[in-house]
Amino acid sequence: MKILVCISKTPDTTAKIAFTDNNTKFASDGVQWIINPYDEWYALVRAIELKEAAADTVIHLITVATADSEPIIRKALALGGDEAIRVNADSHDSFYIASQIAAIAKEGAYDIIFTGKETIDYNGSSIAGMVAELLDMPYISLATKFDIAGTEATINREIEGGEETDKVALPVVVSCQKGVAEQRIPNMKGIMGARTKPLKVVEPAAVEALTSITSFDLPPAKAGVKLISADTPEELVRLLHDEAKVI
Amino acid sequence: MSVLIFIDQADGQIKKSSLEAAAYGAKVAEQSGTSAEAIVLGNITDDLTSLGKYGIKKVHTVKDSKLNSLDAQLFTKVIAQAATTTGATVIVLSNNFAGKSVAPRLSVKLKAGLVSGAIALPDTTKGFVVKKSVFSGKAFANIAINTPIKIISLSPNSYSFTAGTGSAEVADFAATIDAPKVQVTATNKVTGEIPLSEAELVVSGGRGLKGPENWGIVLDLAKALGAATACSRPVADADWRPHHEHVGQTGLAIAPNLYIAIGISGAIQHLAGVNRSKVIVVINKDPEAPFFKAADYGIVGDAFEVVPKITAAVKKLKGI
Numbered sequence: 140m141k142i143l144v145c146i147s148k149t150p151d152t153t154a155k156i157a158f159t160d161n162n163t164k165f166a167s168d169g170v171q172w173i174i175n176p177y178d179e180w181y182a183l184v185r186a187i188e189l190k191e192a193a194a195d196t197v198i199h200l201i202t203v204a205t206a207d208s209e210p211i212i213r214k215a216l217a218l219g220g221d222e223a224i225r226v227n228a229d230s231h232d233s234f235y236i237a238s239q240i241a242a243i244a245k246e247g248a249y250d251i252i253f254t255g256k257e258t259i260d261y262n263g264s265s266i267a268g269m270v271a272e273l274l275d276m277p278y279i280s281l282a283t284k285f286d287i288a289g290t291e292a293t294i295n296r297e298i299e300g301g302e303e304t305d306k307v308a309l310p311v312v313v314s315c316q317k318g319v320a321e322q323r324i325p326n327m328k329g330i331m332g333a334r335t336k337p338l339k340v341v342e343p344a345a346v347e348a349l350t351s352i353t354s355f356d357l358p359p360a361k362a363g364v365k366l367i368s369a370d371t372p373e374e375l376v377r378l379l380h381d382e383a384k385v386i
Numbered sequence: 387m388s389v390l391i392f393i394d395q396a397d398g399q400i401k402k403s404s405l406e407a408a409a410y411g412a413k414v415a416e417q418s419g420t421s422a423e424a425i426v427l428g429n430i431t432d433d434l435t436s437l438g439k440y441g442i443k444k445v446h447t448v449k450d451s452k453l454n455s456l457d458a459q460l461f462t463k464v465i466a467q468a469a470t471t472t473g474a475t476v477i478v479l480s481n482n483f484a485g486k487s488v489a490p491r492l493s494v495k496l497k498a499g500l501v502s503g504a505i506a507l508p509d510t511t512k513g514f515v516v517k518k519s520v521f522s523g524k525a526f527a528n529i530a531i532n533t534p535i536k537i538i539s540l541s542p543n544s545y546s547f548t549a550g551t552g553s554a555e556v557a558d559f560a561a562t563i564d565a566p567k568v569q570v571t572a573t574n575k576v577t578g579e580i581p582l583s584e585a586e587l588v589v590s591g592g593r594g595l596k597g598p599e600n601w602g603i604v605l606d607l608a609k610a611l612g613a614a615t616a617c618s619r620p621v622a623d624a625d626w627r628p629h630h631e632h633v634g635q636t637g638l639a640i641a642p643n644l645y646i647a648i649g650i651s652g653a654i655q656h657l658a659g660v661n662r663s664k665v666i667v668v669i670n671k672d673p674e675a676p677f678f679k680a681a682d683y684g685i686v687g688d689a690f691e692v693v694p695k696i697t698a699a700v701k702k703l704k705g706i
C-alpha cells in the first residue's frame with residue numbers, strides 16, 4: 140500500500156492577519172507557521188495509523204512550497220511518514236499546485252492520496268478534487284471516517300446535516316477532517332528520526348496558473364457591542380426584530 | 387453563450403443553497419447580457435419550472451437514477467457536456483458539500499479558473515475578479531480568473547435574493563453517463579431539522595452550559611426561533627453535542643443572518659467559523675469574554691436565567 144499525504148504550511152491560528160505591498164501580499168513578518176491542521180491532525184495521522192496496521196505501507200509526504208517550509212516538513216516527518224518531496228514553487232493558484240502534486244503522484248502510483256479538507260489560509264478546498272480529476276481517480280470530500288478492506292475503501296463524508304457512507308475501489312483521493320483520526324504530538328524518537336529521512340526537492344513542471352490574486356481586504360471593524368441588561372432580556376428580542384430585523 | 391448553474395438536490399428536492407446559486411448566476415447573466423440556464427441531475431420531485439422565479443430561463447435535466455447520489459467524477463462529466471452544449475462562459479455552483487466535490491474537478495476538466503467560496507458578484511470592470519473570504523474569515527481576497535470559462539462556487543448565505551415571478555423552460559438533456567465508481571451504502575442525517583450549513587438563524591452553546599443535560603435552554607430557544615443549533619469545539623469533543631454542530635476554524639464555517647452564542651468565550655479559532663454572521667449576539671456571564679468584542683448585541687448574565695426569558699419573549703413576539 141502506498142499513501143501520498145499532501146502537506147501545506149499555514150500561519151498559526153492566532154496569527155495576526157495583515158497585508159503589505161498595497162494590500163497585495165500577506166504580511167508574513169513575525170508569523171509563526173504550522174502544518175495546516177487538517178493535513179496534520181487528520182490526513183497524516185490516518186496515514187500513520189494505516190501503516191501501523193499494515194507494516195508494508197509506505198507513506199510519502201508532498202508539499203508545493205519554497206525552502207522556508209522545510210521545518211514544517213520535518214515536523215510532519217517527525218510524526219510519521221517515510222520520505223518527503225518538496226516541489227520547489229510558490230503559488231496560490233490551486234490548479235498550479237494540484238498539477239504539481241498530480242505529476243508526482245502519477246509516477247508514484249499511490250493507492251490513497253490524502254489531503255486536509257482545506258487550508259486555513261486560502262480556504263480553497265480545491266486541491267484534492269483537482270488532483271483526482273487530473274489523475275482520473277474518484278474523490279471523496281470532507282471525510283469523517285476512512286477504513287480499508289483489501290482494495291476497497293469505506294468512507295464517511297459530511298453532507299448537509301449529517302453523513303453519507305461511500306464505498307469505492309482504490310485508488311482514491313480523500314480530503315480529511317475531524318473524525319478521521321485523533322491529533323498526535325511528535326515524540327523525541329520521531330523528531331530525531333525525522334532529521335535523516337529523505338527530503339527530495341524537485342523543480343516544478345511547467346503549468347500555467349488559471350487565477351491570480353489581485354488584492355486583499357480586511358473586514359470593516361465592528362461598530363461595537365450594544366449591551367442589554369440581564370434584567371430585560373426581552374429588550375434584546377425587540378432590537379433583533381425592530382432594529383436588526385433578523386427575526 | 388450562457389451562465390450555467392449547477393442545481394444540487396437531496397432526496398429529489400432542490401437545496402436552498404442551490405436556489406441561492408441560481409439567483410446569483412442569473413444576476414451574473416444579467417450583468418453580462420447572456421441568459422441563465424441550469425443543469426439538474428437525477429430524479430427530482432420539485433417543480434423545475436419554478437426555477438424561473440430565480441431568473442433561470444432554461445433547465446436541462448438528466449433524469450438518470452445513477453445521478454441520484456453524488457459521484458463527483460460522473461457529475462463533472464455530465465456538467466461539462468452541458469457547459470459545452472450551452473456555450474457556458476461562466477459556471478456557478480454552491481460551495482456546499484456537493485459543490486466542493488464537483489467544482490475543482492470541473493475546473494480541471496474545462497481548464498476553467500475557479501474561485502471557491504465567492505461572497506460577492508464578480509467585478510467585471512477590470513477583467514473578471516471575484517471576492518472570497520480567506521484566512522478563515524479574517525480577510526478577503528479578490529481573485530482574477532484568467533481563463534475563457536470561469537467557475538464560481540458561491541459560499542452559502544452570502545447572496546441575498548428573493549423569489550420573483552417567471553417560469554423556466556424544462557428540457558431533457560441527453561448526456562453520456564458512465565458507470566458510477568462511488569457506491570453510497572448509507573446516509574445518516576437529522577431529519578426535520580434545519581441543516582446548520584443552510585440555516586439563517588443559529589443558536590450555539592459552549593462549555594459555559596456545563597453539561598449536555600443543560601442543552602434544553604438552547605434547543606428551546608432554537609425551536610422558538612426556527613433556528614439550527616451549533617456548538618463550540620470542546621462541546622463536540624466531549625460528545626455533549628454531535629460533531630456536525632461544531633463550528634469554528636476546525637469545524638464548519640457559517641454565515642447566518644443571526645448567530646446567538648451562549649456560554650462561549652469567543653476564542654479566535656471559534657470566531658473564525660462564525661465571524662461572517664450578519665448579526666452576532668453574545669450571552670456570557672463574564673463581561674471580559676473576548677466574544678463581546680465581535681458582537682453586535684450582548685447580555686452580561688447567567689445563561690440559565692437569561693435564555694429562558696429570551697425564549698419566552700420570542701414566543702410572545704411570534705404569538706406561539
Ligand SMILES: Cc1cc2nc3c(=O)[nH]c(=O)nc-3n(C[C@H](O)[C@H](O)[C@H](O)COP(=O)(O)OP(=O)(O)OC[C@H]3O[C@@H](n4cnc5c(N)ncnc54)[C@H](O)[C@@H]3O)c2cc1C
Nearest residue numbers: 592593594618619634635636649650651653655671672689
Ligand atoms: C488549532 C486550534 C483550533 C481550534 N478550533 C476550534 C474550533 O473550530 N471551534 C471552537 O469552538 N474552538 C476551537 N478551538 C478551541 C478554542 O481555542 C477554545 O478553546 C474554545 O472555542 C472554547 O470553547 P468555549 O467557548 O465553549 O469554552 P470556554 O473557553 O471554556 O468558555 C466558556 C464560556 O462560558 C462562560 N460561562 C460559564 N458559565 C456561564 C453561565 N452560567 N452563563 C453564561 N456564560 C457562562 C464563561 O464565562 C466562558 O466565557 C481551537 C483551538 C486550537 C488551538
